[in-house]
Amino acid sequence: MSNPAQLFLLADHIKLSLLERQRAVSLKLEPFSQDGEISRSLDSLRDGVESLASQIAHLEETDDPSSADLRDQKISLKKQLDDLTSQFYGNNNPSSDATLKTPNDSSLAEDFSRASSTSTTLKHPAPQHPISKSVRFTDSLATTAEEEDPNRKALLHPYRDSPSPPTFDHSSLSNPEIHAHHAQIMQEQDDELDRLGESIGRQHELSIQIGDELEGHIALLDEVDGYVDRHASRLDGAKKRLGKFRRNAGEGRSLMTIIGLIIVLVILIVILK
Structure with a gap:
């Protein structure tokens, strides 16, 4: 050229x-x-x-x-x-x-x-609903064979991880060809953006559902915290009552010891006289 x-x-x-x-x-x-x-x-x-x-x-x-x-x-x-x-x-x-x-x-x-x-502009997806699926059975293998495309084998190619894109022949470029070729490429990019927008929309719906579940778990945790606080209050009250009982028991033991000593002293005085 x-x-x-x-x-x-x-x-x-x-x-x-x-x-x-x-x-x-x-x-x-x-x-x-x-x-x-x-x-x-x-x-x-x-x-x-x-x-x-x-x-x-x-x-x-x-x-x-x-x-x-x-x-x-x-x-x-x-x-x-x-x-x-x-x-x-x-x-x-x-x-x-x-x-x-x-x-x-x-x-x-x-x-x-x-x-x-x-x-x-990304397109937001419509709410997704389950699509009913049906399976059609044939009565004979002959019917299946008749429905198959005779050129089906020609459409099958070996799988490749990264197939090479078709080569655009630019040996005889013209303005309409350039316009059509690049319009097609930009349309493919717009379609890719639409699919990306739908994927983002589905992820957004999923995140909302996860958020609702998290809020439910948080409510359960708050309820458990309330139970724990009430049990902690009861344990504190029992601990205080136990301490008071221990102090009272200590004071009663000292009083009994004093009374016992007095009785022993009186007995000794009587014997010695």
Whole structure:
């Protein structure tokens, strides 16, 4: 690809992909799956810029006046390539940020605005109700075989943990194709946000139920604390009564000892007389 117009369109495609990547990260969606496509697009843009350099050298050898205009386009594309490469690898700077948000084709301004936006509205789920399930039985295996899709086996593929996303062919990009492709990607991101919103709603309902159960447990604990306080008060009263009884018993023992000594003393006096 050495046509400058196609290279500028390819640069816009890369910018939109990078903006969608930033949008997915800022909205905390699943890991962006288009990194491989962006890397291949950057390689294609790099090859195109190098091809332009060869064309410029050939035109300058023949003193073709169009070489000056082509050189200016090559300089602009080279700068965009460097800025977009920096953005892809996370080396952001004001220059690359400005390049990323500036389309070469003004007709793509609306797509750039949508891709740059991180605000969205999450849909709240309707109350979930149990869905009745039914099982249908067939009378014969022949009926089951007739209902099966004859191309079913062609739809089955080996399982992979991380299947590679389909590659978008950007060899002949046009504005409608870029618009449709990136509109589809942003719609997928919006759908992912809707699912995230439903999940958050279900978690919110679950947290409310857990909160209600915790409040019930707290009420039970408060009731147990009341019982414990009442039993503690009764134990304190019994302890006080036991102490009083012990003191009274001590005083009575001393009195009996004194009376006994007096009786012994009287007996001794009588005997000695």
